[in-house]
Amino acid sequence: MKEKLGSTNALYPLVTAIVGATVDGTPDFATIAHLGIAHLRGITLGMGNVHLTNKGIIENGTFSVNLPSEDMVAVTDHIGMVSGAKEDKSSLFELFYGELETAPMIEECKVTMECKLVEHVRLPTHDLFVGEVVGTYADVDVLTNGLVDIAKLKPLLFDMASKKYWSLGEPVAKCWSVGKEYAPQSS
Numbered sequence: 001m002k003e004k005l006g007s008t009n010a011l012y013p014l015v016t017a018i019v020g021a022t023v024d025g026t027p028d029f030a031t032i033a034h035l036g037i038a039h040l041r042g043i044t045l046g047m048g049n050v051h052l053t054n055k056g057i058i059e060n061g062t063f064s065v066n067l068p069s070e071d072m073v074a075v076t077d078h079i080g081m082v083s084g085a086k087e088d089k090s091s092l093f094e095l096f097y098g099e100l101e102t103a104p105m106i107e108e109c110k111v112t113m114e115c116k117l118v119e120h121v122r123l124p125t126h127d128l129f130v131g132e133v134v135g136t137y138a139d140v141d142v143l144t145n146g147l148v149d150i151a152k153l154k155p156l157l158f159d160m161a162s163k164k165y166w167s168l169g170e171p172v173a174k175c176w177s178v179g180k181e182y183a184p185q186s187s
């Protein structure tokens with residue numbers, strides 16, 4: 001039996017990222033869990049339009065997406081509770097830049113991406129940003145055969161219902177493979 005939960009968005013868990021941008025020459029960061037993949041190089045961000053970081057994304061047409069590991073949970077949560085309008089968050093991390101030059105990336109995050117803004121949709125309360133990844137940087141210790149190994153990265157997963165950060169579990173099956181064994185039941 002199912003219970004109807006109103007119009008609750010139940011699309012959780014989602015990976016927690018720290019999104020960076022340069023606002024009036026100063027790097028700023030926001031913790032963002034409402035992000036998604038539009039296509040293999042396309043990233044979407046749903047960001048409340050009151051956030052300072054949005055200003056930098058619009059100003060420069062660039063942003064970074066940094067993936068904190070489990071050991072960065074406290075600073076990730078802090079960034080998500082304090083606005084750059086109240087506290088300068090630019091010195092919380094060691095920063096580096098790629099070819100876009102205005103997308104501040106976080107050295108302490110083992111995987112980071114610099115993105116250029118390709119679409120900006122103004123929703124009533126939120127900015128929907130669509131970015132294209134132009135550069136991806138990863139610490140070698142989270143790679144297996146040159147690819148990001150999520151078991152090594154240990155990303156933070158965000159769940160709205162429990163309001164908790166979760167960690168990854170075990171793999172279940174191989175994609176584009178296990179379905180080959182599936183036999184539809186005939187009624």
Ligand SMILES: Cc1cc2nc3c(=O)[nH]c(=O)nc-3n(C[C@H](O)[C@H](O)[C@H](O)COP(=O)(O)O)c2cc1C
Pocket residue numbers: 016028029030031032033034035046047048049050051052053054076077079080081082083084085158
């Ligand atoms: C776990 C977590 C997830 C968050 N996800 C989002 C999100 O997806 N979209 C959003 O607009 N704000 C989100 N926030 C809130 C922003 O990170 C927060 O308001 C931040 O202080 C904005 O900083 P800024 O004003 O310097 O840009 C989240 C906060 C936390 C703690």
